[in-house]
Amino acid sequence: MKNRNRYISKVTATCFILPAILVVGLLLLYPVASSVFYSFTSKNLIKASYKFVGLKNYVKVLSDPQFLSSFLNSLKWTALSLIGQVLVGFTAALALNHIRKGRGIYRTILIIPWAFPSIVIALSWKWILNGVYGFIPHLLVKLGLANELPQLLTSKGLVFGTLVFINIWFGAPLIMVNVLSALQTVPKDQYEAANIDGATKLQSFYHITVPHISVVVGLLVVLRTIWVFNNFDTIFLITGGGPANLTQTVPIYAYNVGWGQKQLGVSSAVTVLLMIFLLIICAVYFRILNRMEKEGPQ
Amino acid sequence: MRRKGLKRSLFADTISYSYLTVLSVIAAFPLLWILLSSVKGKGELTGNPTSLLPKTFTLDNFRTVMGQLHFGNNMINSVIVAGSTTLIGVTIAALGAYGIVRFFPRFGKILTRILITTYMFPPILLAVPYSILVGRFGLVNSRIGLIITYLSFSVPYAVWLLVGFFKTVPLEIEEAAHVDGANKIQVFIRVVMPIVTPGVIAVAIYTFINAWNEFLYSLILMNSTNKMTVAVVLKSLEGQEVMDWGVMMAASAMVVIPSVIFFMLIQKKIAGGLAEGSIK
Numbered sequence: 001m002k003n004r005n006r007y008i009s010k011v012t013a014t015c016f017i018l019p020a021i022l023v024v025g026l027l028l029l030y031p032v033a034s035s036v037f038y039s040f041t042s043k044n045l046i047k048a049s050y051k052f053v054g055l056k057n058y059v060k061v062l063s064d065p066q067f068l069s070s071f072l073n074s075l076k077w078t079a080l081s082l083i084g085q086v087l088v089g090f091t092a093a094l095a096l097n098h099i100r101k102g103r104g105i106y107r108t109i110l111i112i113p114w115a116f117p118s119i120v121i122a123l124s125w126k127w128i129l130n131g132v133y134g135f136i137p138h139l140l141v142k143l144g145l146a147n148e149l150p151q152l153l154t155s156k157g158l159v160f161g162t163l164v165f166i167n168i169w170f171g172a173p174l175i176m177v178n179v180l181s182a183l184q185t186v187p188k189d190q191y192e193a194a195n196i197d198g199a200t201k202l203q204s205f206y207h208i209t210v211p212h213i214s215v216v217v218g219l220l221v222v223l224r225t226i227w228v229f230n231n232f233d234t235i236f237l238i239t240g241g242g243p244a245n246l247t248q249t250v251p252i253y254a255y256n257v258g259w260g261q262k263q264l265g266v267s268s269a270v271t272v273l274l275m276i277f278l279l280i281i282c283a284v285y286f287r288i289l290n291r292m293e294k295e296g297p298q
Numbered sequence: 299m300r301r302k303g304l305k306r307s308l309f310a311d312t313i314s315y316s317y318l319t320v321l322s323v324i325a326a327f328p329l330l331w332i333l334l335s336s337v338k339g340k341g342e343l344t345g346n347p348t349s350l351l352p353k354t355f356t357l358d359n360f361r362t363v364m365g366q367l368h369f370g371n372n373m374i375n376s377v378i379v380a381g382s383t384t385l386i387g388v389t390i391a392a393l394g395a396y397g398i399v400r401f402f403p404r405f406g407k408i409l410t411r412i413l414i415t416t417y418m419f420p421p422i423l424l425a426v427p428y429s430i431l432v433g434r435f436g437l438v439n440s441r442i443g444l445i446i447t448y449l450s451f452s453v454p455y456a457v458w459l460l461v462g463f464f465k466t467v468p469l470e471i472e473e474a475a476h477v478d479g480a481n482k483i484q485v486f487i488r489v490v491m492p493i494v495t496p497g498v499i500a501v502a503i504y505t506f507i508n509a510w511n512e513f514l515y516s517l518i519l520m521n522s523t524n525k526m527t528v529a530v531v532l533k534s535l536e537g538q539e540v541m542d543w544g545v546m547m548a549a550s551a552m553v554v555i556p557s558v559i560f561f562m563l564i565q566k567k568i569a570g571g572l573a574e575g576s577i578k
Contacts, residue, residue: 009482012481012482012483013397013400013401013402013482014397014401015393016393016394016396016397016400016401016482016486017393017394017397017398017401017402017406017409019389019390019393019394020390020391020393020394020395020397020409020413020453020457021394021409023390023449023450023453023454024409024412024413024416024453024454027446027447027449027450027453028416028419028424028450028454029416030427031424031427031428031431031450032419032423032424032427034427034430034431035423035424035426035427038426038427038430043430045429088321091317092317092318092321094314095313095314095315095317095318096314096318098310098311098314099311099314099315099318102315106318106322107565108562108565109322109325109326110318110321110322110325111325111561111562111565112325112326112329112558113325113328114561115507115554115557115558115560115561115562116328116329116511116554116557116558117510117511117513117528117529117553117554117557118511118513118529119513119528119529119530119532119533119550119553120332120532120550120553120554121328123532123536123546123547123550124328124329124331124332124547124550124554125328127331127332127335127543127546127547128327128328128331130543132344133343133344133347133543134347135331135347135348137347138347138348139348142348169324169325169328173325177565223418226418227418229420230418230419230420230421230422232420232421232422232514233513233514237513237533251420251421251422254422255422255425258425258426259518264426264429264430267426268426271420271422271423271425271426272423274420274422274423275419275420275423278418278419278420279415281418282414282415282418285414286411
């Protein structure tokens with residue numbers, strides 16, 4: 001009887017996690033496995049039949065100069081966006097942590113970009129930066145900062161920087177909020193003790209603040225790296241990878257190959273390569289996590 | 299000594315407040331500009347690009363959006379898809395997160411890591427198999443197909459966030475209920491859920507926002523205008539030859555305002571959840 005009860009109890013316990021396991025299995029692991037499978041085939045978006053082609057897709061992708069340039073664009077896009085997001089998010093968090101009055105209202109306003117759907121990010125900025133009627137180009141001319149309306153989204157020299165700016169605008173709030181909550185876990189008495197010992201503000205910052213929040217910031221940077229690297233919507237909706245593929249990143253390249261050229265097999269090969277690259281970054285993430293758990297709660 | 303401290307703090311205050319004010323203007327400007335542009339008259343948008351406030355206030359753009367473009371249909375599609383995703387996804391995630399915390403702490407750790415890893419999968423990676431699978435099951439242009447694919451990103455993230463909330467439930471309360479003769483499911487529904495309700499609501503709202511905002515899968519799976527979600531129909535409006543920015547901004551306002559309001563409601567609960575959820 002007791003054994004039976006224990007058995008029933010085990011079954012009930014399993015029922016709790018079963019749906020989540022099914023979702024992960026059927027909606028994530030299986031599709032990824034099938035992606036790997038299709039990457040070795042000539043699968044086409046429209047035709048039903050396909051055959052095995054071995055490593056042909058991978059050879060094709062890796063020898064395509066466009067893939068290489070989109071990979072470099074991805075690295076550039078990720079690095080610049082991340083540096084900006086961390087810089088702005090971190091300094092904003094420090095400022096928010098410093099002030100006494102109005103923290104709530106500033107915080108509420110500053111997180112607005114986070115809530116934006118990608119399509120509205122794209123449309124609003126395209127409108128604000130529009131080369132004919134845009135607010136910013138006209139403002140720059142009015143202020144005498146430009147002689148003619150700057151084409152911020154179509155000129156080859158400006159477009160990448162503009163996209164990175166928009167991505168910083170969108171991503172900095174997330175960093176800010178997380179760093180702020182990490183800052184608030186730093187015990188106040190440590191600052192007081194340091195102050196009594198004659199430490200300057202800068203010294204306290206380096207020896208108390210930085211060690212306390214470095215792990216959280218490290219985790220955030222890794223997570224953010226992956227998301228920014230994966231980002232498809234922002235660039236696709238604003239420039240579509242143009243002008244002249246200048247802003248084409250790997251996810252956009254994969255989309256163009258799969259849905260533009262209808263070559264799903266080749267597109268799968270691109271996404272599998274992308275996944276391998278990201279799994280390596282994931283491994284780094286878990287290494288940080290492990291170290292953190294060993295060090296105990298912060 | 300004291301005066302010096304006061305002076306320095308005043309200096310730091312000035313810097314902090316000015317910096318935050320500048321950032322706030324940049325952060326809020328697109329939302330503000332959407333709203334202002336949506337109520338300006340036609341000539342005003344192109345005639346005077348740098349004027350802030352509308353000279354004449356009009357709701358014509360909103361009338362066009364609702365009347366001519368039948369945007370209401372797409373809003374309903376998005377509400378159904380995002381709402382169902384939230385309901386199903388959060389239910390699955392709440393059960394899963396509780397199961398991980400209470401019954402399978404060791405296996406749970408592995409499962410949580412798998413969930414985090416899957417959350418890092420590039421959406422484009424899943425787009426290829428989804429388009430093939432959804433086609434095979436005849437679910438192209440169907441809300442059900444879209445809801446199923448949305449579970450793929452909402453469940454892992456919700457589990458991840460919820461594990462943190464369930465860990466705050468004291469075991470003693472549950473044990474007391476067990477002693478009183480309640481079984482696991484009764485304990486979960488009557489004892490545990492009421493305690494974590496605020497957290498679950500926050501996660502549900504966040505799930506809703508993410509599904510409401512989603513673009514890529516909807517782009518790939520929905521291709522008839524009346525079945526499209528708001529994000530994709532906005533994109534298709536942009537492709538039309540005569541582009542009316544006032545109308546576009548009115549439609550954008552209708553998409554972004556629910557997101558912003560919901561987000562502000564839950565900001566305190568989700569804040570820091572990213573880093574914390576992964577640690578706990």
